[in-house]
Amino acid sequence: MEEQVIQWLREGRDDAQDIVDLPWNVKKIEEHFYIAEYPKMPFVLNILFSEEFVHLMVPFGLETTALPLEERLKIYHAMLVLNDKINLLKFTLSGINDEIILRVDLDRKTLGKAEFNDALTALLIGINELVRALKVEEDFAQAVFERIVLMLIDRIQRGATRDDLIKFLVVKVGMSKEEAEKFIDEILRSQGISKKKGIDIGYI
Missing domain, CATH: 1.10.10 (Arc Repressor Mutant, subunit A)
Known part of the structure; x- marks a missing residue:
């Protein structure tokens, strides 16, 4: 499955209709962990393969620990609302600095290309929705x-x-x-x- 997923991302064309069919630039960072980029996609895709799942993660680039309480509550509320609004996708906090991470966990046993494309689409929709919700379009x-x-x-x-x-x-x-x-x-x-x-x- 690991080789198949990486192949889906690497093989593509720039005029593709589906996100998965774009020619992503994929770099292997360490065993079972990759980073993928495509210039028209407004995020860097982190891909981690575990024994049972393919984990797709997109760092939002915002650490919340040091923010004022009122601002943190506003952000967390927006994340909870979006968690309920967008299927497949989870808005999470990660690390000691509570960095916002958009995440999709896919079952390796049943994963197909269409579901993988749905996951990428959910990540794209999710990051745009979060940008709008937090009013950080310019940044x-x-x-x-x-x-x-x-x-x-x-x-x-x-x-x-x-x-x-x-x-x-x-x-x-x-x-x-x-x-x-x-x-x-x-x-x-x-x-x-x-x-x-x-x-x-x-x-x-």
């Missing part, structure tokens, strides 16, 4: 933007050309070519990399 958009920048920097370090980077933004992120070119040039300047007009350069 969340900034976090997504920063994640895309990190993806670009990683590609630059691995030798991507300017054309490669533009294609990534157009195809996988959904930018127009003009927006992508401007964005890439800003990133390259921030990295101290210059380019000659009309020439694509490989970056090391």
Whole structure:
């Protein structure tokens, strides 16, 4: 089942209708634990395989322990309401700092591709619903933007050309070519990399 799930995520196309059929970038972190990303998805998917379950977890990026009591109660109330509202998905707290984690636990014995896609869809709906409930749209958009920048920097370090980077933004992120070119040039300047007009350069 572990190999099958990873294969579902890795094999895909950018114009797919179902989330599971998108070409996710999957990295193995340790035994039975993976992280998967796709630029148009506003979350990083953590996948843990246990003996009986496939655990899908999405960190929301908000630790609640240090927040004022009134704010914590507001957040917990929103999570409880959403737990009742969205099937399959659980909004949980994890770790000593009570970080918000969106979670789906799937039975390995009966798991199929359709149910796995339903789980990914629930996570996408859930994170958007929580963002709206907590009124953190601006902060969340900034976090997504920063994640895309990190993806670009990683590609630059691995030798991507300017054309490669533009294609990534157009195809996988959904930018127009003009927006992508401007964005890439800003990133390259921030990295101290210059380019000659009309020439694509490989970056090391």
